Amino acid sequence: MDSKRFSTPRVAIIGGGAIGLASAWALARAGASVTVLEVGPEAGQGALAASGGMLAQGFEGANEDAGRAFVALAARSLSLWDDWAERLIPHAASPLGYRRSGSLSPGFGARGEAWLDRLAANAALYEIPFERLDAASAREIQSGLGKGLTGGIRFPGDGEVDNRALGPALVNAIRAAGGAIRTDWPVTRIESHAGGVAVSGPAGQVEVDRVVLAAGWQSLTLSAFVPEARFLVPVKGQMLSVEPVAGLTGCIRAADAYLSAKPGRIVIGATSEVGASDDAIQPELTPILREAAETVLPALEHAKTAAVWTGVRPGTSDGLPILGQSACAGVVLALGAYRNGVLLAPAMAEVVRHLVMGGSEADPAFAPDRPLGALTRG
Incomplete structure (x- = not known):
């Protein structure tokens, strides 16, 4: 059959x-x-x-060292997204928030610099377009980055959607x-x-x-x-959103947190609990996520938490x-x-x-x- x-x-x-x-x-x-x-x-x-x-x-191809098959599938998918977004806009009840403004991975301190080295090596290995930045260049792309910034990597093809x-x-x-x-x-x-x-x-x-x-x-x-x-195995993640007190020029994918701008909010994530599939929120994780995000972008310290939620990813x-x-x-x-x-x-x-x-x-x-x-x- x-x-x-x-x-x-x-x-x-x-x-x-x-x-x-x-x-x-x-x-x-x-x-x-x-x-x-x-x-x-x-x-x-x-x-x-x-x-x-x-x-x-x-970022995902370089950070996860995911291999050529994943990088090729993800590249093919990204290449389809422009047409996808254009076709979906007439069916959207609210703005899709689709943009391809790149993602920035800032590094802080010696640990962050070593992480950037690994990202750059993997990106070069898998022929993923990237730009290695010093601290001043990273701040030109995203203002307000935190203390101890040593540099960054920008993946110019990355994007986001609501x-x-x-x-x-x-x-x-x-x-x-x-x-x-x-x-x-x-x-x-x-x-x-x-x-x-x-x-x-x-x-x-x-x-x-x-x-x-x-x-x-x-x-x-x-x-x-x-x-x-x-x-398959469930991998639970907890996230939160805060008021948009800072402007993001694109996604920020740091070592310990990601920041993504959506209409009226900035999303911060995410924890990872292998094997968990419940939807219970763990209040003690919220300050940990916030601290990681505020290290990257200190202006978020003054942002009110808008929502906290969980989701479950399908892992292999x-x-x-x-x-x-x-x-x-x-x-x-x-x-x-x-x-x-x-x-x-x-x-x-x-x-x-x-x-x-x-x-x-x-x-x-x-x-x-x-x-x-x-x-x-x-």
């Missing part, structure tokens, strides 16, 4: 996050009959709404392209058969030709039917997405984008479209059957 080509396939997308919605939009525009099945009361929430909305291909506006815009775009979105629709069973795939849950059953599993870390609940889902042991055909016939996997779901959405959706419509396969580096072990939990 996996080799069969469909001109107008019926497709169920499990998960209404960045990757699920992006895949649904791509498939609907390609002529597929698409239905998104979202467990929650509203699509475009969850990790997407909780994220920083950063399109940091340069993630809270992105989800509703994708929902509207999917519906405009003829797709359907069902909310409060948890999936508890996936069964392949000769005629296609049956997806069922408390709300009923859907019969389709193909299923795209893109439910983030919650895909773990379906590992009895889709074995590759067992390699090697930090790479799981992207390809599942051992469960008729199921395509689009999982494990970790903290880069917004960045990778256009390119992962492009691959999903090819896989569903009978086109090319994904890069073997992301193959669902590659050697993977479960991340350490706890």
